[in-house]
Amino acid sequence: MRPLALTMGDPAGIGGELTVRAWLALKAGGPAFVVLDDPDRLRALAAALHLDIPIDEVATPDVSGFASALPVLAVRLAVPARPGRPEPANAKAVIASIEQAARLAMAGAVSAVVTNPINKAALYQAGFAYPGHTEFLAALTGTDGRQEMMLASPELRVVPVTVHAGLRDAIASLTTARILAAARTAAAALRRDFGMPRPRLAVAGLNPHAGEGGALGDEETRLIEPAIAALRAEGEDVSGPWPPDTMFTAAARARYDVAICMYHDQGLIPLKTLDMAQGVNVTLGLPIVRTSPDHGTAYDIAGQGIADPTSLVAALRLAAEIAARR
Amino acid sequence: MRPLALTMGDPAGIGGELTVRAWLALKAGGPAFVVLDDPDRLRALAAALHLDIPIDEVATPDVSGFASALPVLAVRLAVPARPGRPEPANAKAVIASIEQAARLAMAGAVSAVVTNPINKAALYQAGFAYPGHTEFLAALTGTDGRQEMMLASPELRVVPVTVHAGLRDAIASLTTARILAAARTAAAALRRDFGMPRPRLAVAGLNPHAGEGGALGDEETRLIEPAIAALRAEGEDVSGPWPPDTMFTAAARARYDVAICMYHDQGLIPLKTLDMAQGVNVTLGLPIVRTSPDHGTAYDIAGQGIADPTSLVAALRLAAEIAARR
Numbered sequence: 272m273r274p275l276a277l278t279m280g281d282p283a284g285i286g287g288e289l290t291v292r293a294w295l296a297l298k299a300g301g302p303a304f305v306v307l308d309d310p311d312r313l314r315a316l317a318a319a320l321h322l323d324i325p326i327d328e329v330a331t332p333d334v335s336g337f338a339s340a341l342p343v344l345a346v347r348l349a350v351p352a353r354p355g356r357p358e359p360a361n362a363k364a365v366i367a368s369i370e371q372a373a374r375l376a377m378a379g380a381v382s383a384v385v386t387n388p389i390n391k392a393a394l395y396q397a398g399f400a401y402p403g404h405t406e407f408l409a410a411l412t413g414t415d416g417r418q419e420m421m422l423a424s425p426e427l428r429v430v431p432v433t434v435h436a437g438l439r440d441a442i443a444s445l446t447t448a449r450i451l452a453a454a455r456t457a458a459a460a461l462r463r464d465f466g467m468p469r470p471r472l473a474v475a476g477l478n479p480h481a482g483e484g485g486a487l488g489d490e491e492t493r494l495i496e497p498a499i500a501a502l503r504a505e506g507e508d509v510s511g512p513w514p515p516d517t518m519f520t521a522a523a524r525a526r527y528d529v530a531i532c533m534y535h536d537q538g539l540i541p542l543k544t545l546d547m548a549q550g551v552n553v554t555l556g557l558p559i560v561r562t563s564p565d566h567g568t569a570y571d572i573a574g575q576g577i578a579d580p581t582s583l584v585a586a587l588r589l590a591a592e593i594a595a596r597r
Numbered sequence: 598m599r600p601l602a603l604t605m606g607d608p609a610g611i612g613g614e615l616t617v618r619a620w621l622a623l624k625a626g627g628p629a630f631v632v633l634d635d636p637d638r639l640r641a642l643a644a645a646l647h648l649d650i651p652i653d654e655v656a657t658p659d660v661s662g663f664a665s666a667l668p669v670l671a672v673r674l675a676v677p678a679r680p681g682r683p684e685p686a687n688a689k690a691v692i693a694s695i696e697q698a699a700r701l702a703m704a705g706a707v708s709a710v711v712t713n714p715i716n717k718a719a720l721y722q723a724g725f726a727y728p729g730h731t732e733f734l735a736a737l738t739g740t741d742g743r744q745e746m747m748l749a750s751p752e753l754r755v756v757p758v759t760v761h762a763g764l765r766d767a768i769a770s771l772t773t774a775r776i777l778a779a780a781r782t783a784a785a786a787l788r789r790d791f792g793m794p795r796p797r798l799a800v801a802g803l804n805p806h807a808g809e810g811g812a813l814g815d816e817e818t819r820l821i822e823p824a825i826a827a828l829r830a831e832g833e834d835v836s837g838p839w840p841p842d843t844m845f846t847a848a849a850r851a852r853y854d855v856a857i858c859m860y861h862d863q864g865l866i867p868l869k870t871l872d873m874a875q876g877v878n879v880t881l882g883l884p885i886v887r888t889s890p891d892h893g894t895a896y897d898i899a900g901q902g903i904a905d906p907t908s909l910v911a912a913l914r915l916a917a918e919i920a921a922r923r
Contacts, residue, residue, distance in 0.1 A: 437804045437814025439768050478763045479861040488763025516865035520873040535805035536863065539842035541870045547846040 273382040274334040274342075275304035275590050276372040280387025282309070282352035282361055284568025285578035287316045289387065291324045292580035293587060294341040302591035303334035304385065305342040307368040312352050313343060320576040332381050346371065354574025357390050362397030365389060369404065373411040376559040382594035383560035384408070385586050388568045402435065405554050408561055418556040419456040421529070422538060422565060423589065424546040427519065428529040429538030430457040430555070441534045442477065445490060450474070450498035454531045458507055460555040461528055464593040473518060473527035474499055474511030475537055481514045495533075519545070548581040551589050560593045562586040599708040600660040600668075601630035601916050602698040606713025608635070608678030608687055610894025611904035613642045615713065617650045618906035619913060620667040628917035629660035630711065631668040633694040638678050639669060646902040658707050672697065680900025683716050688723030691715060695730065699737040702885040708920035709886035710734070711912050714894045728761065731880050734887055744882040745782040747855070748864060748891060749915065750872040753845065754855040755864030756783040756881070767860045768803065771816060776800070776824035780857045784833055786881040787854055790919040799844060799853035800825055800837030801863055807840045821859075845871070874907040877915050886919045888912040 277293075280286030290306050291313065297304070306313075310326050317324035327340035334342050346368045349360040369389075375381040386404050401407040409415045421430045432453045433441035454472055461470035474495060475481075478488030485492060495512045502509040510527065517523060518530065519541035532538035542550055543565075550565035564582035572578055603619075606612030616632050617639065623629070632639075636652050643650035653666035660668050672694045675686040695715075701707040712730050727733040735741045747756045758779045759767035780798055787796035800821060801807075804814030811818060821838045828835040836853065843849060844856065845867035858864030868876055869891075876891035890908035898904055 435805060435813060437808065437816075439765075439814065439816075442765050442768075479761060479865075482763065487761060488765065490763075490765075515862045516869050517873070519866060519870040522873070536841045537866070539805075540845060540863070540866050543842050544845040544867045544870055547843070547848070 272302065272591070272595065273380070274332050275302055275383050275385055275587055275594070276332060276375050276381040277304045277306040277587070278372050278384065278386045279306070279308040279346060279365060279368040281357060281365060281390045281393065281568045282312060282348055283355060283357045283573060284388055284390065284570060285573045286387030286568070287313060287352070288320065288573070288576060288578045289564070289580045289583040291317050291320070291322055291341065293583045294324065295322070296580060296584050297587065298338050301337070302587055303337035304587055305329060305332045305334055305344055305381070307344045307346045307371050309348045309364065310343045310345055312348055313341070319574070332375055344371065355570040357393035357570070359393060359396045362394050362399065365394060366397075366399060369407060370411060373408055373559065377412060383562065383590035385583070385590050386561065386563040387583070388564065388566065390568050404563065408554065408557055408559070412558050414557055417456070418554055419453050421457065421460065421553040421555050422542050422550050423553055424542055424550045426545040427524055427542050429532050429542055430454075430529055431532045431535050431538045433534050435535070438534060442490070445477065445494055445533060447494050447498045447501075450495060450531065451501055454498065454502055454507070454509070456555045457529050457531060460553075464560075464596055466596055467528055469508055470529060471527045472502065472507055472509040472529055472531055473513055474509060474531045475515050475518060475533055476512035477533040479514070479516070481512045548579060549585045550582060551586045553589065553593070560590055560597065562590040562593070598628065598917070598921065599706070600658050601628055601709050601711055601913055601920070602658060602701050602707040603630045603632040603913070604698050604710065604712045605632070605634040605672060605691060605694040607683060607691060607716045607719060607894045608638060608674055609681060609683045609899060610714055610716065610896060611899045612713030612894070613639060613678070614646065614899070614902060614904045615890070615906045615909040617643050617646070617648055617667065619909045620650065621648070622906060622910050623913065624664050627663070628913055629663035630913055631655060631658045631660055631670055631707070633670045633672045633697050635674045635690065636669045636671055638674055639667070645900070658701055670697070681896040683719035683896070685719060685722045688720050688725065691720060692723075692725060695733060696737060699734055699885065703738060709888065709916035711909070711916050712887065712889040713909070714890065714892065716894050730889065734880065734883055734885070738884050740883060743782070744880055745779050747783065747786065747879040747881050748868050748876050749879055750868055750876045752871040753850055753868050755858050755868055756855055757858045757861050757864045759860050761861070764860060768816070771803065771820055771859060773820050773824045773827075776821060776857065777827055780824065780828055780833070780835070782881045783855050783857060786879075790886075790922055792922055793854055795834055796854045797852065798828065798833055798835040798855055798857055799839055800835060800857045801841050801844060801859055802838035803859040805840070805842070807838045874905060875911045876908060877912045879915065879919070886916055886923065888916040888919070
């Protein structure tokens with residue numbers, strides 16, 4: 272099994288703490304990963320947290336010593352990182368960490384890319400031109416515009432059709448084509464990456480009670496039902512549009528493998544309500560495997576040693592599982 | 598303690614089954630209720646379900662024999678009820694059951710009204726002119742337009758600011774005044790009816806990440822923050838606008854007593870995902886106490902004896918608790 276590549280993320284955020292704690296959690300049983308980060312800042316961080324983290328500076332993604340030391344491919348910071356204080360001078364290193372991880376994955380030297388959280392605002396100041404990780408990785412791998420975000424936890428998988436937009440704009444941008452694209456990408460990913468030969472898709476309605484036959488909105492009949500009909504004609508096992516409020520109960524979840532959701536919070540409210548800690552973000556539609564923890568830089572608690580590595584550990588494990596299936 | 602009044606609901610739905618099962622669940626320990634229903638149809642229903650339900654036809658809301666028989670104030674059906682087959686000829690009896698329950702509550706002869714589910718479409722055909730129970734009860738009690746719906750379960754209480762409208766229309770109808778009205782009514786109800794001298798209100802954002810500082814929508818700054826400021830100036834313990842996807846985790850829920858939600862599914866997705874069976878609908882802002890189970894007529898399973906009375910039993914218990922505090 273080839274190693275995973277883990278990026279630095281924003282060095283003012285909780286990424287470094289999560290990295291060293293994830294190594295502690297995984298050093299005995301794996302999966303093994305190499306982190307693209309500044310070895311000096313990781314050493315200083317471990318010391319500040321009173322953690323014994325031997326650092327192994329490697330020149331290639333070599334994880335043969337993973338059980339006894341954290342392997343680091345050096346990406347040097349311009350100025351020392353301070354918890355909670357984003358530093359535009361370090362944006363170049365943050366971006367380089369992602370670029371190098373993607374390059375290693377494209378070259379087959381690592382099996383997957385797992386990304387620590389970034390602060391987009393800090394990167395924009397340094398000229399970063401992408402809305403986020405996903406679009407940057409799409410550009411680096413030459414696959415712009417075909418990505419979908421899946422959030423996966425032990426309880427539930429969701430793929431929101433619209434993502435980072437205000438709710439009004441999200442509704443206005445909803446089309447049958449967008450619903451179809453998200454559902455097709457989700458179905459393909461479940462087949463290839465999750466070992467499900469015949470995944471069951473549940474498509475949410477947009478409106479309360481899924482529109483109640485048109486009395487509470489027409490998007491179900493106008494946009495969603497045509498997408499469901501097309502998916503069914505393609506041979507997919509698909510159901511819906513489901514009333515959003517009852518489709519995430521335990522009994523309902525047992526009847527599908529992924530929920531295709533119409534907007535961000537429709538999927539993320541039940542996912543995080545059911546399991547805040549173990550949600551993992553999986554980018555579908557890239558030629559490389561990419562996962563990330565389902566939280567941000569958490570400046571408010573950075574450097575305090577209280578950040579919870581559960582989601583990063585789950586992201587590393589899921590990346591290894593997906594890579595093993597490809 | 599005065600008895601509760603339970604309405605018939607749609608006789609083609611699951612209401613009758615729920616009523617007899619709720620009596621079985623509560624006959625030993627209470628709270629005692631009288632049902633406004635057709636004694637003959639309840640007898641026939643109990644026989645069909647092989648349940649031993651002695652019926653006590655009473656002329657007044659007398660529950661002195663509640664432990665040994667179900668007290669029924671007779672409201673006769675025009676034609677026999679058939680499970681799953683709504684019958685316009687019976688609409689008059691369905692409406693009369695609600696009217697009489699409200700009248701008994703206004704007169705102080707019962708302590709609260711608990712309503713079984715109705716089918717509004719079947720009532721409209723018979724000339725019923727209200728969007729639902731709430732508006733009908735508001736008219737019957739002379740308090741039109743000041744009601745809010747609270748959904749309460751052991752895990753969570755939510756008050757949606759907008760309710761039965763398509764999501765686009767719900768967003769368009771959102772105003773600071775509507776948010777304020779819902780929050781004030783919720784706070785007053787928690788003080789009077791739930792024994793909380795200083796309730797903690799958590800106000801949800803509308804957009805993903807609560808708008809992310811305006812990047813994902815402006816309703817937070819334009820509509821929601823002014824409402825929060827006004828509530829705070831009135832002395833309420835209020836927080837928000839919270840990112841909707843993280844405000845329903847167990848840790849977040851521990852910090853508030855009620856979530857003021859911007860649309861139906863924002864509140865009902867987490868409520869039903871956490872606890873499908875025990876959700877209770879409480880109408881706030883009526884001069885009488887009114888609760889109802891958090892589900893519909895369920896024609897698809899009516900008459901089969903498999904309907905779950907948990908929500909109706911919870912609705913009866915909560916109505917009694919509220920009535921005891923008034």
